Amino acid sequence: MTGPALQELATWVAATEGAAGDAAVDSALACYALDWAGALIAGTAHDLYPRYLAAFAALAAPGAPGCAGGCAVAGDARGWSPVEAAAANAAISHFWEFDDSHRAAMMHPGITVWPAVVALAQARPGVTVADMRAAVLAGYEAGLRMGAHLGKAHAATNHVTATAGTFGAAAAAARLLRLDAAATLSALGHAGTQAAGLWQFLEDGAMEAKAVHPAIAVRNGVTAALLAEAGIPGAARVLEGGRGMLAAWKIAPEPSASLVPEGAPMILTATIKGWPVCGQMHSLLDATQDLMRKAGLRVEEIASVTAEGPQALLDVAGLRRPTNAGDAKFSTAFCVALMLSGGDLSFTGFDGSAVRDEAVQALADRIEVLAPPEFSARYPKERPARITATTRDGQVLTEERSFRRGDPEAPWEWEPLVERFHGIAGLAMRDAAARRAVVEWCRGFGAGDETLDRAAAPFFRVDPVLERAA
Incomplete structure (x- = not known):
């Protein structure tokens, strides 16, 4: 019998490093950090923000003794648990449809990766910028490969950001927690059994529910990694097994979309949006x-x-x-x-x-x-x-x-991307100096600057919203 379909991916996730010194990867990490930061900050100015914040606050009971983990949610002054902080930030950064995307995977990868990495970096002592970079690369790799592998038949009824995004969050969290290959495979198994998200909200006119999908992907993915860290085994063949994902969804995977990491990192194939729409x-x-x-x-x-x-x-x-x-x-x-x-x-x-x-x-x-x-x-x-x-x-x-502005064939240059960020983030972060601090954090993250605050504090200093929510 051959090994599990996800074995090589799990092995790669556990072993990957932050790729410091690779100019293309450094640039991509800085650009996608800035893209997510803009989407997150702007989300605090959206009409959905207070409703989603209230819902996640009720789930997490932030500020309670068991939840005072020091994890930040954009625009909120309270300390949150890492799982619910990550989930809330994922939802917030999807409100405006500003976040990155991917052609073949048909999903938004960044909002399922960055919130998980930042929350766990805040919650766990000893996390380095190199750890965070490796976790981001692992999350993009796993989520995008899974999304492309599941293919068009899956995407017709399932929101891939929710399903494959669970694997992206699980892989990012597993790498940040330094899980070995066996535990990472368990984390992916736990992710697969939780992966869910249907397009029916489009049919029923419930567009305001869309941001739930990245939130549950991140919540379930981080939970999957924590379960594996605790030694709870996950299904090794959760994808291809007789009662696994493909059998449950009654689909055949896209044969040309390999789950085995090879060639350039998948983060280099993502797209930063040129328009604030689907x-x-x-x-x-x-x-x-x-x-x-x-x-x-x-x-x-x-x-x-x-x-x-x-x-x-x-x-x-x-x-x-x-x-x-x-x-x-x-x-x-x-x-x-x-x-x-x-x-x-x-x-x-x-x-x-x-x-x-x-x-x-x-x-x-x-x-x-x-x-x-x-x-x-x-x-x-x-x-x-x-x-x-x-x-x-x-x-x-x-x-x-044939392609979109912002696709790998027509990528953004740094300075226009910074200008784009100032416009987007300016919806909520009115202090230009605060926005420049975020830009410099993202630039430093791309360069592997270990002096950066691992908690990524500039992302969360949205003063007008902070005053309203506190």
């Missing part, structure tokens, strides 16, 4: 923006519009009539119509107010969104998209994309 439509928005710039197109000149992408675009971002900002982030027709109308789709300007603009809604109603089979076949390794606008005088204008 990643399924980013290629289309990039193409629409360029079409307008090249053609000098004005909305009053448009007779008809066709937007094309993979079937996943319709499945996840196919909402036709949004009523609020949360819905609008999953409405391809609306976002394309807003852009064609000259509306604001920036990270700081997209506030949902345009859903009340009947002219934008009327244009959205006229936009045909299609999923050509050839585009669906190229997904998820590519994110093909095509926008076609026919003008009232008969011109046919078209623009096409």
Whole structure:
């Protein structure tokens, strides 16, 4: 009998180091730290923040004798237990849809990795920046490989951030706790038996529940590692066994997506978003923006519009009539119509107010969104998209994309990313000096600076929210 499908991944997770001195990895660690920090800080200014904070506070009873672990939740003055702090921060950093993503894995990896690493680093003495770097690399590697391995059939009904994200959090936590290969395999086994998260909230109009998914992934993943640390064995064949994940979900894995770490680290293949909406439509928005710039197109000149992408675009971002900002982030027709109308789709300007603009809604109603089979076949390794606008005088204008801005093929440079961070984080952290401290922490993390505060305190100093919640 061959070894467990997750054995080599567990062995790699247990042995990986922080890759100090690798310029590509150093840059990626700094960039993805900054991406998550911006999403976390901005999340404290979201309308969902007080409700989610209250729910997790009720679960964790922060400040109670058993929970005074000194772990921070963004914008809150109390000490939390590491598990609930990590879960709460994961949810908070997903409210605005600002966080990173991945084409092949079809998930948001960072929000299932960084909260686990930071919380455990705060809770455990002796953790070094090198430990944290290794844990982040392990989390991205495990989560992204698992997401890509489970493939499109799984992603059609399951939110991969919740399912594969549990493995990312478990691997990150296992590496930070310095578990050996056998215990790490147990942690992955515990992760697999807890992995869950369904897309049904889209069908039922419960968009505000989406942030629950990274939260439960992180909560369950950290718990999985703690169970393994305590010597409780997990199912070694939780993925491929007769009553394992693949059998339960009745799917075959993606054959080309290997679970064995090889080549460049998976963190180098992730995407930092260029738009504050569902990643399924980013290629289309990039193409629409360029079409307008090249053609000098004005909305009053448009007779008809066709937007094309993979079937996943319709499945996840196919909402036709949004009523609020949360819905609008999953409405391809609306976002394309807003852009064609000259509306604001920036990270700081997209506030949902345009859903009340009947002219934008009327244009959205006229936009045909299609999923050509050839585009669906190229997904998820590519994110093909095509926008076609026919003008009232008969011109046919078209623009096409295979990848998104922020994909590995078109990565962010550091300075534009810093500017992006200041705009996003400025929603809640109004002190520019405080934001610069976060930038410098992230830069230092990428460089492996062991003098950094392992508790990543700059992430949590969101003074306006801190005063409200204290």
